[in-house]
Amino acid sequence: MQLHFQEIRPGDVEQELTQKDQFDTDKVPLTATLVREALQNVMDARAPDFDQPLRVRIAFHDSTADPEFWQELFTGFRHHLEASGVSIEGIRLDAPRFLLIEDFGTTGLRGATEERDEREFSDFWRRVGKSHKSSGKGGSWGLGKLVFPVSSALRCFFGLTIRSDDGSRSPKLMGQTILSTHVLDDKRYVPHGFFCDLGQDGIQVPVFDDGTVERFRRATGLARTDQPGLSIAIPFPREEITGEALIxxxxxxxxxxxxxxxxxxxxxDETISAGTLEQLAERYPAPVLKDGYMIAFIKALDASRTADAPVNVPDGWDSSAGLEAVLDAALVQELRARYLRGELLHFRLPIACNSIAEGRLTGSFDVFLQPAPAGASPVPLFIRNSITVPNEASYFTNPQVFAAVVASDKVVSSFLRDAENPAHTSWNGRAEKLMARWRTPGSTLPKIRHSARKLDQLVGNSENIIDPDALISLLNIPRPATAKKRKVPNPISPPSPTPPEPTPRPYRIIPNVGGFTVKGAGESAISEMPMSINVRMAYAIARGDAFKRYDRNDFSLAGATDIRIQADGATSQPAADNVLLIEADAPDFSVTVSGFDPNRDVIVQSNRVRA
Known part of the structure; x- marks a missing residue:
């Protein structure tokens, strides 16, 4: 096993990995990113026949017993580091300290090792920002694996894997460094280097030699022997990465x-399990677990999943008729009575996801609701394959109810995985991968997002509150001179001598040539996020109600017309031919609708929808 860098050929395009900066920010420190990225892929890579808890070992090891091994392995590495501007002052390359992250019960990095294919080994070692995961399983290893070299003072890491589909249980060892484009001895090198052997055509291949693998395992302190999974060894971890910081x-x-x-x-020496987490949460407070109520809710939820006796919601619940139209009235009354008593309710909802490759696929997901006791501070949970997607919590806003949307079904998990952002913290209805694999995902995702809210409204006997805004005429039609003014009745009571300050509008509508823009108010709208807005539009007419006389031949948001929609900080989807549903996440969001006939007047009506 030696270090290999490829030279840049005269016609090659140079490209730096600027994404490295996103793994350590003021808002999300490196320790948080390391935990989330490493364990997320573990959760997605469970071996199909493994029914025990997945196990992850995180440890630190000082390698002082075999300095000759590291001297041989790191020969020449020092010069590439210096040429890339990486300081190694005070670092003894012959005595590295290691951060170890080992998972057990997973598939390991399956697939071809001596050529590219579309499986985990190639995704992990030979691709950045691209994966081939499907069906919600398998560990994607897209951009997330960059956190490993970012965590090392030497910008490198090693991986030893044993694959679940390999009957020989042969370990495969490889290493990688990600520096910058650099010049050494008048040669220009790419950022990626590999600690590996070389196969045909110079492709980087893992080391199979038992002697080298065993020497590496002992020198790093890895615990893996013949168990399937992946072991990561990060030399010289950055000083802020400690066990106390990770817990x-x-x-x-x-x-x-x-x-x-x-x-x-x-x-x-610390084991974090179902039996110890409650005690550890007292020593290492997490906001979502600041009292014992959330832990009790999750344990009750898990017991309900084990019992597997949910309320099966019939098809059609996501139609315009709503939940009450498909559920038996007597059942609804029974559920309301149970809810009033504070019981946990478990629903299973079917949903169709339209795959571009496979057609219409039907899956399901679960929703759990339970009124919170006095003094509790519920945080809504949105779970995909046991991975929490924290930013989705904003789509359930009842502060008196524990709620969890849990997607473990193969179809729905796959759909939601494609909707996740790189940090796995939110779903995006217009994500590139989602749009490439699914039809009309922008109409499917909101059904999952809003399911808990709609069920809570049903069993809690609450209703949507619609705050209609004023009718906005983008290009006003002059009022006829003979038009009569409507009489305004006298107020029942005199106005307050000190009228309250007007509430700032969280958004406004700006006319453009051939269209309009719905624009967030910025800082004054932060407290209103996320925000749902229904926008109706029609061509103005001289008499009558323009919306009642709307004709889809004029334009259609859902049809093949010239209407174009561009969104930033929000998602949008047609709710009808002339109705646009906007889901805004950023206070300075912007949704521009264009392509209307510039010779006709357009009027727009917006309705704010509150949970």
Whole structure:
């Protein structure tokens, strides 16, 4: 095993990996990103025949027993580091300290090792920002794996894998460094280098030699022998990465699979499991677990999943008729009575996801609701394959109810995985991967997002509150001179001597040539996020109600017309031929609708929808 860099050929395009900066920010520190990215792929890579809790070992090891091994391995590496501007002052390359992250019960990195294919080994070692995961399983290893070299002072890491489909249980060892484009001895090199052997055509291949693998395993302190999974060894971890620093983020991001018995994590001498998490949460407070109520809710939820006796909601619940149209009236009354008593309700909802490759696929997901006791501070949970997607919590806003939307079904998990942002913190109805694999995803995702809110409204006997805004005429039609003014009745009571300050509008509508823009108010709208807005539009007419006399031959948002929609900080989808539903996440969001006939007047009506 040696270090290999490829030279840049005269016609090659140079490209730096600028995404490295996103893994350590003021808002999300490196320790949090490392925990979330490493464990997310573990949760997605469970071996199909493994029915025990997944286990992850995180440890630190000082390698002092075999300095000759590291001197041989790092020969020449020092010069590439210096040429890339990486300081190694004070670092002894012959005595590295290692951060170890090992998972057990997973598939390992399957697939071809001596050529590219569309499986995990190639995704992990030979691709950045692209994966081939489907069906919600398999560990994607897209951009997330960049967190490993970012965590190293040497910008490198090693991986040893044993694959679940390999009967020989032969370990495969490889390493990678990601520096910058650099010049050494008058030769220009790409950022990526590999600690590996070379196969045909110079492709980087893992080391199979038992002697080298065993020497590496002993020198790094890896625990893996013949168990399937992946072991990551990061030399010279950055000083802020310690066991004490990692534990709080493990609890914060992975409390759900830990409490439901799907994951056990060992960090140093500390075991984080369903039996120990509640006690550890007192020592390492996580906002979502600041009282014991959330833990009790998750345990009750898990017991309900085990019993598997949900209220099966019939097809059609997501139609315009709503939930009450498909559920028996007597059942609804019974559910309301149980809800009033504070019981946990478990629903299973079917949903169709339209795959471009496979056609219409029917899946399901679960919703759990339980009124919170006095003093509790519920945080809504949106779960995909036991992974919490925290930013989706904004789509359930009842502060008196525990709510969880849990997607473990193969179809729905795959759909939602394609909708996730790179940080796995939110779903995007217009994500590139989602749009490439699914038809009309922008209409499917809101049904999942808003399901808990709609069920809570049903069993809590609450209703949507619609705050209609004023009718806005983008290009006003002059009022006829003979038009009579409507009489305004006298107020019942005199106005307050000190009228309240007007509430700032969280958004406004700006006319453009051939269209309009719905624009967020910026800082004054932060408290209103996320925000749902229904926007109706029609061509103005001289008499009568323009909306009642709307003709889809004029234009149609859902049809093949010239109407164009561009959104930033929001998602949008046609709710009808002349109705646009906007889901705004950013306070300075912008949705521009253009392509109307510039010779005709357009009027727009917006309705704010509140949960």
């Amino acid at each position: 709080p983020f493990v609890i914060e991001h992975y409390f759900f699979p830990i409490l439901t018995g799907e994951l056990i994590i060992q960090i140093g």
